[in-house]
Amino acid sequence: MKTLNRICLLSVLTALFVCFAIFPAQADILTSETSVTVCKRIAPLLETELSALGVELGNPIFIRIFKESHELELWVQQDEEYKLFKTYEICNLSGDLGPKLKEGDAQSPEGFYSVSERQLNPNSHYHLSFDIGYPNTYDKLHGRTGSALMIHGDCISVGCFAMTDSRIEEIYTLAQEALRNGQSFFRVHIFPFRMTEANMRRHKNSNWFSFWQNLKQGYDYFEKTKMPPQINVAGKRYVCAPDYTETARNLRKSNKIYN
Numbered sequence: 001m002k003t004l005n006r007i008c009l010l011s012v013l014t015a016l017f018v019c020f021a022i023f024p025a026q027a028d029i030l031t032s033e034t035s036v037t038v039c040k041r042i043a044p045l046l047e048t049e050l051s052a053l054g055v056e057l058g059n060p061i062f063i064r065i066f067k068e069s070h071e072l073e074l075w076v077q078q079d080e081e082y083k084l085f086k087t088y089e090i091c092n093l094s095g096d097l098g099p100k101l102k103e104g105d106a107q108s109p110e111g112f113y114s115v116s117e118r119q120l121n122p123n124s125h126y127h128l129s130f131d132i133g134y135p136n137t138y139d140k141l142h143g144r145t146g147s148a149l150m151i152h153g154d155c156i157s158v159g160c161f162a163m164t165d166s167r168i169e170e171i172y173t174l175a176q177e178a179l180r181n182g183q184s185f186f187r188v189h190i191f192p193f194r195m196t197e198a199n200m201r202r203h204k205n206s207n208w209f210s211f212w213q214n215l216k217q218g219y220d221y222f223e224k225t226k227m228p229p230q231i232n233v234a235g236k237r238y239v240c241a242p243d244y245t246e247t248a249r250n251l252r253k254s255n256k257i258y259n
Contacts, residue, residue: 127153
């Protein structure tokens with residue numbers, strides 16, 4: 001327990017972002033007790049639940065969001081694949097199906113994003129939060145603007161994904177401990193809906209159908225492999241490729257050397 005408390009305390013030092021607010025002073029980050037208190041309270045409960053799944057707190061995580069059904073899936077890595085830990089109900093999100101286009105449109109994003117340690121914020125006005133990394137390279141190439149797009153607590157949203165305080169405490173702790181344990185960043189893939197063939201047919205007349213077909217490539221890859229793909233951008237489109245770690249594993253299995 002002393003080790004767990006030390007990990008929880010150290011994680012506060014990495015938080016840099018505020019949701020819909022100015023950047024906090026360095027002293028505020030260093031003295032914030034929110035994530036320390038939450039981690040001490042939530043971690044033992046999470047460890048018990050994760051143990052039942054055969055995984056540990058601190059294992060790499062992956063998040064998928066489905067806007068139409070208001071669902072956030074949190075996956076945890078076990079050996080060669082990710083296992084679904086929980087599906088959380090999103091309390092509130094704003095806008096319609098389709099990507100965010102510009103600052104102030106109150107639209108929640110769609111696409112492939114990543115979160116590193118510096119994007120965590122225990123001093124959010126919405127309890128706890130982390131910035132998803134919008135706009136990414138794809139968004140910028142398409143002239144899309146916006147900032148401070150978060151997954152956070154409370155149930156108020158202007159482009160963010162509001163989870164309620166109790167849900168964000170679990171999600172934030174899992175994210176914080178995965179990053180603290182060596183995961184350099186975790187991926188957040190945001191889809192308009194579950195991209196089954198039936199749902200694609202249902203939305204075939206949308207102006208965003210071509211964009212969604214591009215997103216579906218990443219969705220299908222994970223559905224098939226249970227490993228999140230590496231996402232690149234080429235020709236102003238997302239390009240789905242095997243993750244570096246997966247490629248390395250496959251090469252090791254075939255006795256080839258990976259440099």
